[in-house]
Amino acid sequence: MxxxxxxxxxxxxxxxxxxxxxxxxxxxxxxxxxxxxxxxxxxxxxxxxxxxxxxxxxxxxxxxxxxxxxxxxxxxxxxxxxxxxxxxxxxxxxxxxxxxxxxxxxxxxxxxxxxxxxxxxxxxxxxxxxxxxxxxxxxxxxxxxxxxxxxxxxxxxxxxxxxxxxxxxxxxxxxxxxxxxxxxxxxxxxxxxxxxxxxxxxxxxxxxxxxxxxxxxxxxxxxxxxxRCSCSRERVANTLVSLGEGEVTQILEELGSISVDCEFCNANYRFDAIDAAALFKEAESAPPQVQ
Ligand SMILES: [Zn+2]
Missing domain, CATH: 3.55.30.10 (Hsp33 domain)
Structure with missing residues (x-):
């Protein structure tokens, strides 16, 4: 960018x-x-x-x-x-x-x-x-x-x-x-x-x-x-994983999806229940580094 x-x-x-x-x-x-x-x-x-x-x-x-x-x-x-x-x-x-x-x-x-x-x-x-x-x-x-x-x-x-x-x-x-x-x-x-x-x-x-x-x-x-903005979908995903599956599931039940806007560049990152399930499955096999 x-x-x-x-x-x-x-x-x-x-x-x-x-x-x-x-x-x-x-x-x-x-x-x-x-x-x-x-x-x-x-x-x-x-x-x-x-x-x-x-x-x-x-x-x-x-x-x-x-x-x-x-x-x-x-x-x-x-x-x-x-x-x-x-x-x-x-x-x-x-x-x-x-x-x-x-x-x-x-x-x-x-x-x-x-x-x-x-x-x-x-x-x-x-x-x-x-x-x-x-x-x-x-x-x-x-x-x-x-x-x-x-x-x-x-x-x-x-x-x-x-x-x-x-x-x-x-x-x-x-x-x-x-x-x-x-x-x-x-x-x-x-x-x-x-x-x-x-x-x-x-x-x-x-x-x-x-x-x-x-x-x-x-x-x-x-x-x-x-x-240049250093935000990325991967960084947001890591943050969600560090919140834990329980909390993420609860937010998804309430809101349907999780939407995160980067305050620096206004990029939007959206995760639905399927994205979240994939994230936590991936995290189990290879835990990503917590930001
Ligand atoms: Zn950004």
Whole structure:
């Protein structure tokens, strides 16, 4: 389900002091996320930022498997979930109330205070999770706060977006770097001069030159990013098997069939009594791994 696109993650390094940077632009992948759900316009900016943020984080955090960024709140936007794999495939979704209490352009009010949860999950199921409480309903500031509190790594992000494109710039002081505070302040001040339309339209070389032409920068090869959902009928089947035959039979007696929608890509998986019987017969002979 991935599509050819102009979606790329770029990594760069300030060679004279320990600061790393990234720039990402999401076009087709961001539109793919929007096509699969009818998100109201007041939800989209925060969802686009979360998707952009997880892509940037996938370039800095060491992990194998998947990296999931979640913001959970009691406000109008109840959950923002975005996931990246080490192959730079991404997916994202939002949960939200039907009628928001905050004004549609009040992003801080719509998300409110939240918990930021960052999870890495290796293919063998090994998980690492970091959680911080974040204030003020701002995705960008929340990620900055996460690094400050849980990793003690000064980090800054800049983002811009609309229904077609989201773009983000990321700077981080490397651990154990010898950088002087004034160098860090200077590159952040330079990055602060970026305008939204520059983030959204300039190619990476032009953008970096415009901001940092007096610094010595090394730009690495671009890494393509694509939307892909990891759901499958087999995964849903495994979940049903782990529920147990008794519970599944009971649901089937009540509802006739079991229908599961993937919240990320909207794919629908349906199992009737015959499918379920086949599943449990198969499970007896070769027990599948529980997810
Ligand atoms: Zn899916």
């Amino acid at each position: 991935s599509s050819a696109s102009e979606d790329y993650l770029y990594r760069f390094l300030f060679e004279e002091f320990g600061v790393r940077g990234e720039f990402v632009r999401l076009d087709a992948s961001w539109r793919a996320v929007q096509e699969r759900h009818d998100y109201p316009s007041w939800v989209k900016p925060a969802l686009g930022q979360t998707l952009t943020a997880v892509t940037l984080l996938s370039g800095t955090i060491k992990f194998k498997g998947s990296l999931t960024l979640q913001l959970k709140s009691e406000s109008d936007i109840q959950a923002l979930i975005a996931q990246a794999t080490e192959q730079r495939t991404i997916r994202g979704m939002a949960q939200f109330v039907e009628t928001p209490q905050a004004k549609p352009d009040d992003m801080a009010g719509l998300l409110g205070d939240a918990r930021l949860i960052l999870t890495t999950e290796a293919p063998n199921g090994e998980r690492y999770q970091g959680i911080v409480a974040v204030e003020g309903g701002d995705v960008v500031k929340s990620v900055e706060q996460y690094f400050e509190q849980s990793e003690q790594l000064p980090t800054r992000l800049w983002m811009a977006g609309n229904d077609d494109t989201f773009a983000g710039l990321f700077l981080q002081r490397l651990p154990q770097s010898e950088i002087e505070d004034e160098d860090w302040s200077r590159v952040c001040m330079l990055a602060d001069t970026i305008k939204d339309d520059e983030l959204l339209t300039l190619d990476v070389e032009t953008l970096l030159h415009r901001l940092f032409h007096e610094e010595s920068l090394r730009l690495f090869d671009p890494e393509p990013v694509a939307f």
